[in-house]
Amino acid sequence: MRAKRYLSLALCAWMALAGGAVAQEATTTEDPGLSDVLTDLLNGGKGGGAATPGPDRRVPFGREEMQLSFAPLVKDTAAAVVNVYASKQVKVRSPFEGDPFFEQFFGRSGPRNRSSLGSGVLVDPSGIVVTNNHVVQDADQVKVALSDGREFTSKVLLKDETLDLAVLKIDSDKPFPTIAIGDSDALQVGDLVLAIGNPFGVGQTTTSGIVSALARTHIGVSDSGFFIQTDAAINPGNSGGALINMGGQLVGINTAIFSRSGGSIGIGFAIPSNMVRAFTEAAKGGAEFFERPFIGASFEPVTPQIAESLGMDHPAGALISSVDANGPAARAGLKPGDVVLAFNGAAIEHMEGLDYRLATQPVGGKATLSVLTKGEEKSVEVALERAPEGTSSNEVLLRGRSPFAGAKVAELSPRLAQRLRVATDTKGVAIVGIDGGSPAAGFGFQPGDIVREVNGETVDTAAKLKQLAEEDTRWWRFTVERDGRIMRQMLRY
Known part of the structure; x- marks a missing residue:
C-alpha cells in the first residue's frame, strides 16, 4: 500500500x-x-x-x-548598447632609424594606428552615448557601431579620468534607441541584473547575474570609490556596456573586472547610474569639465581608534578635518572633528561614499547632512555651491632657458583644483598646460603638477615661478608634487 x-x-x-x-x-x-x-x-x-x-x-x-526567459528584456534594450572603436596614431621608432645602410633595407619608421575596443550605451534619442574614459582616452578618432550595422563618427562631449566616464555624440536624421537611466540607489544585494556588451570583440553578448555588493571602494580602476559589484560575466570589451535591472533600466556602466587570467571569474564592477546621470547632464549642458559641488570642507576616514574616542559603536562616516572659513560648511556651523553620518538620508559608511553623494548632486542646490558633533547627532543643511575661482587664477606662460619653458602655470583655486583633479584645499602653483615640443614637454611635466620649490626658493605665486624660471643659470633644482607624491630633481640644462 x-x-x-x-x-x-x-x-x-x-x-x-x-x-x-x-x-x-x-x-x-x-x-x-x-x-x-x-x-x-x-x-x-x-x-x-x-x-x-x-x-x-x-x-x-x-x-x-x-519557459521563463530574459529574451523580451534583452530585445527591448540590446539595440541601445553599441560598440565603440577608438584609434590613435602613434609613431613607432625603428632601431635602425638614422642608419643609412639599414634604412635602405628596412625603410624609415612611420606612424601606426593604435586601436581600442569597448562598448557604450545610448541614453538619449538625439545620440548621446555613455562609455568609459579609458576606452576613448587620447584617441584621435572614435567611431560608434550600432547593432543594426550602422556606423557613426562621434564627438567627445565630456570625459573624466577620475570617474572613468566619457560622453559621446553621434548624429542621425532618425532618433536612436535608448535605455532609460534608472535609480542605482534602489539596488539591493541579490537583485538580478544583466550585463550587455561586446567582450573580446566577438559581437554583442548578454550575461546574467546578481548584484554581489554595493559601494565597493579601492578597486584600483579609477579614483571613484563607489562601485556596484556583480557576478554577471564581464570580460575585456565589455567596458562601457550596460548593466540593466529587471525593469529594463540602466543601473550601471560596466567598467572593470577582477581577474588574474584576463577573463571573468565572477567579480565585475560597474559605475552606478546615478553618477552616470549627473555626468551625462553636465555633458549635455556643455560643461568643459565635470564640476562637483563645493561645500568648503575636507574629510578623512574614521578609523577604529577615532570611532572609539568619539563614542561610536563602529567606524562609519566621514570625519571633517578642515573647514574653509568662508565656505558653505562654515556658514552651516560645521567644525573640524564633526563626523558626517548621512547625506540626504543615505547612510555614509566611508569617506568615499560622501564624495560620491556630493558628486551626484547639482551645483546650486542644498543637502541635508546628519552630523555627529560633541557626542550628539544633529541635522544640518548645507548649500552646494560652485567652487570659487580665486583672485589670482590667470595663466602665465613660462619662457627662458629653463626646464619649465613652454609650461602654462596658475595659482591654485578650488575651481582650478577641481579642473586639474586635485584636492580643492591644495595650495601652490600648478601647471595647467604644456606647449607641444617645448622643453617642459621634453622633461615630462604634466598638467596638474604642482611646483613647490625651485633652486632652494619656495614657490607660492605664479609671478614668483616666472621670475625663477627666467634666471640665467644652467643648474636647476626643483620639487614637484604629482598625485600626492613629492618628486625632487637636480639637472644641468
Missing part, C-alpha cells in the same frame, strides 16, 4: 511539472493523505506536511513557468 501511494506521488509530481492542470486534478483524489505528502515533498521533505517559515519559494508549476 505504501509503495502504491508513493508511486502515485511520483506520477503526480511529474504531471505537475508537465501540465499544471492535470496536477491540480491529481491532488484532489479520494486519498486523503496524498496532498499532504506532496506538500511535504515540495517543502523540502520535512515531516508534518507543514510549510517551513520564510520566503515564498517553490518549484516551477506548469510549462509556462519553466
Whole structure:
C-alpha cells in the first residue's frame, strides 16, 4: 500500500511539472493523505506536511513557468548598447632609424594606428552615448557601431579620468534607441541584473547575474570609490556596456573586472547610474569639465581608534578635518572633528561614499547632512555651491632657458583644483598646460603638477615661478608634487 501511494506521488509530481492542470486534478483524489505528502515533498521533505517559515519559494508549476526567459528584456534594450572603436596614431621608432645602410633595407619608421575596443550605451534619442574614459582616452578618432550595422563618427562631449566616464555624440536624421537611466540607489544585494556588451570583440553578448555588493571602494580602476559589484560575466570589451535591472533600466556602466587570467571569474564592477546621470547632464549642458559641488570642507576616514574616542559603536562616516572659513560648511556651523553620518538620508559608511553623494548632486542646490558633533547627532543643511575661482587664477606662460619653458602655470583655486583633479584645499602653483615640443614637454611635466620649490626658493605665486624660471643659470633644482607624491630633481640644462 505504501509503495502504491508513493508511486502515485511520483506520477503526480511529474504531471505537475508537465501540465499544471492535470496536477491540480491529481491532488484532489479520494486519498486523503496524498496532498499532504506532496506538500511535504515540495517543502523540502520535512515531516508534518507543514510549510517551513520564510520566503515564498517553490518549484516551477506548469510549462509556462519553466519557459521563463530574459529574451523580451534583452530585445527591448540590446539595440541601445553599441560598440565603440577608438584609434590613435602613434609613431613607432625603428632601431635602425638614422642608419643609412639599414634604412635602405628596412625603410624609415612611420606612424601606426593604435586601436581600442569597448562598448557604450545610448541614453538619449538625439545620440548621446555613455562609455568609459579609458576606452576613448587620447584617441584621435572614435567611431560608434550600432547593432543594426550602422556606423557613426562621434564627438567627445565630456570625459573624466577620475570617474572613468566619457560622453559621446553621434548624429542621425532618425532618433536612436535608448535605455532609460534608472535609480542605482534602489539596488539591493541579490537583485538580478544583466550585463550587455561586446567582450573580446566577438559581437554583442548578454550575461546574467546578481548584484554581489554595493559601494565597493579601492578597486584600483579609477579614483571613484563607489562601485556596484556583480557576478554577471564581464570580460575585456565589455567596458562601457550596460548593466540593466529587471525593469529594463540602466543601473550601471560596466567598467572593470577582477581577474588574474584576463577573463571573468565572477567579480565585475560597474559605475552606478546615478553618477552616470549627473555626468551625462553636465555633458549635455556643455560643461568643459565635470564640476562637483563645493561645500568648503575636507574629510578623512574614521578609523577604529577615532570611532572609539568619539563614542561610536563602529567606524562609519566621514570625519571633517578642515573647514574653509568662508565656505558653505562654515556658514552651516560645521567644525573640524564633526563626523558626517548621512547625506540626504543615505547612510555614509566611508569617506568615499560622501564624495560620491556630493558628486551626484547639482551645483546650486542644498543637502541635508546628519552630523555627529560633541557626542550628539544633529541635522544640518548645507548649500552646494560652485567652487570659487580665486583672485589670482590667470595663466602665465613660462619662457627662458629653463626646464619649465613652454609650461602654462596658475595659482591654485578650488575651481582650478577641481579642473586639474586635485584636492580643492591644495595650495601652490600648478601647471595647467604644456606647449607641444617645448622643453617642459621634453622633461615630462604634466598638467596638474604642482611646483613647490625651485633652486632652494619656495614657490607660492605664479609671478614668483616666472621670475625663477627666467634666471640665467644652467643648474636647476626643483620639487614637484604629482598625485600626492613629492618628486625632487637636480639637472644641468
